[in-house]
Amino acid sequence: MASSHNAKIAHLKKSDPILRVVIDGIKLEEFASRRGNYFEALVEAIVSQQLSVKAADTIFQRFAALRPGKKFPTPQQVLKLPATKMHRAGLSKMKVGFIKDLAKKVLDKTVDFKQIDSWTDEEVVEHLVKVKGIGPWTAEMFLIFSLRRENVFSYGDLGLKNAIKKLYKLKKHPTPARAKKITDKWRPYRSLGSRYLWATLDNG
Numbered sequence: 001m002a003s004s005h006n007a008k009i010a011h012l013k014k015s016d017p018i019l020r021v022v023i024d025g026i027k028l029e030e031f032a033s034r035r036g037n038y039f040e041a042l043v044e045a046i047v048s049q050q051l052s053v054k055a056a057d058t059i060f061q062r063f064a065a066l067r068p069g070k071k072f073p074t075p076q077q078v079l080k081l082p083a084t085k086m087h088r089a090g091l092s093k094m095k096v097g098f099i100k101d102l103a104k105k106v107l108d109k110t111v112d113f114k115q116i117d118s119w120t121d122e123e124v125v126e127h128l129v130k131v132k133g134i135g136p137w138t139a140e141m142f143l144i145f146s147l148r149r150e151n152v153f154s155y156g157d158l159g160l161k162n163a164i165k166k167l168y169k170l171k172k173h174p175t176p177a178r179a180k181k182i183t184d185k186w187r188p189y190r191s192l193g194s195r196y197l198w199a200t201l202d203n204g
Helices: 005-015 017-025 038-048 053-064 073-082 085-087 093-107 120-127 136-145 158-167 178-187 191-203
Strands: none
Touching: 005 017, 005 136, 005 178, 005 191, 017 158, 017 191, 038 053, 038 093, 073 093, 085 093, 093 191, 136 191, 158 178, 158 191, 178 191
16 A cells, blocks of 8 residues: 555655755645656756746747647657758757657667556666657656656756755755665655655755
8 A cells, every 4th residue: 555645744754854954944736646748748858958947938838739639749740840840949950850769769678668668767768868869868857757757856956966965964956876875764755755745945
């Protein structure tokens, strides 16, 4: 039986006194159910790379509107979209290539959304990084925010490293070993712990 949201919070507070102080000052809502359209989620992740939230949202909405009044473009439809049309939505030549490569790999089952829920976290990352433009960080964000996997910590995320440096009073960013030592205490709820770290950044 899955643990309740409150039980997960209690585990984090008991296992890490520093994180307990953070949790006492921040209210995080429990995640909703998994995001249904995994292809859409990954396209959005690619669009968002190296852009501000506002710019990424604008470009993503323009891309989604290339098929007005209909559902988000399917992989088949994306492959048929002219690159020039995608450019006009604000996508760079490189990101057009990445999105088309994702569509191709979904169609040839390199990335199989029907099977992905049954894969381990490591298998999901291994499969997703086969797509051009998707690295470990993007795959780990997909694990947390789309698949709702509960025990993910992304060392490649600068925000998480900044939060650890500040909260744990380190002189510089934690090494992978130091980050692992800190976050291993949160298992099996490292994803929720990560969300609290991100929230400290939002709260200044």
